[in-house]
Amino acid sequence: MALFEFEIDLNFEIRYNTHDFQTPQKLWTTQSLEFWAIPLDHTIPCCGFLAIKSEGVRKIKKSTIQSLNLSVSQIKQLKAGLDATGEEGVVYEATALTYKKPAEKILAFISDSRPLDNNLELLKEVHYIFHESTFLDADSHRAEFTGHSTAREAGQFAQHIQAKNLLLGHFSPRYPHPNLFISEASPYCSNVLAMQDGQRIDLKI
Numbered sequence: 001m002a003l004f005e006f007e008i009d010l011n012f013e014i015r016y017n018t019h020d021f022q023t024p025q026k027l028w029t030t031q032s033l034e035f036w037a038i039p040l041d042h043t044i045p046c047c048g049f050l051a052i053k054s055e056g057v058r059k060i061k062k063s064t065i066q067s068l069n070l071s072v073s074q075i076k077q078l079k080a081g082l083d084a085t086g087e088e089g090v091v092y093e094a095t096a097l098t099y100k101k102p103a104e105k106i107l108a109f110i111s112d113s114r115p116l117d118n119n120l121e122l123l124k125e126v127h128y129i130f131h132e133s134t135f136l137d138a139d140s141h142r143a144e145f146t147g148h149s150t151a152r153e154a155g156q157f158a159q160h161i162q163a164k165n166l167l168l169g170h171f172s173p174r175y176p177h178p179n180l181f182i183s184e185a186s187p188y189c190s191n192v193l194a195m196q197d198g199q200r201i202d203l204k205i
Helices: 072-079 137-146 151-160 179-185
Strands: 025-029 033-039 047-053 104-110 128-132 165-169 192-194
Touching: 128 151, 137 151, 151 165, 151 179, 165 179, 179 192
Parallel strands: 104 128, 128 165, 165 192
Antiparallel strands: 025 033, 033 047, 047 104
């Protein structure tokens, strides 16, 4: 067997994150987003993902500070969560004059997997969930055997975690039309969309 070696220059850094496929793990964060890996239930170890819009910097309660004549530096302190000291030692408390928007779970991505029965609180009230629905309910025995889900199970799972939108995909080619999957999942979630390979949608949060 011939072996080939080659070098390539990349203009970005590759970071490797090891994962035990047993517990949720925060992979990385930015100033406004968190990305988690979530263990799935398949015939081989694999994980899904969850994107969370984090709280970010604190917001000023404008109606509360209008009469205080705070300086720009004091406002920056408050937004950073730090108390600010004014004239004559008056202390302006960050918790009283600012607030934080709650974190929002934007997108959960559940690829090859049976419906999950753990870590549900982490996924609760997500705006969008992509959940594989390889089979229809008539082939539920095959879904269980191969470690996949039916459209009905995906709909029930979305209902269980109170997801606002359900995106279905990973359809077996044995079925003639993706609308069959929508029909099966719709009784459990009011907003269901069948995704096709390469399709893009705007996540309206």
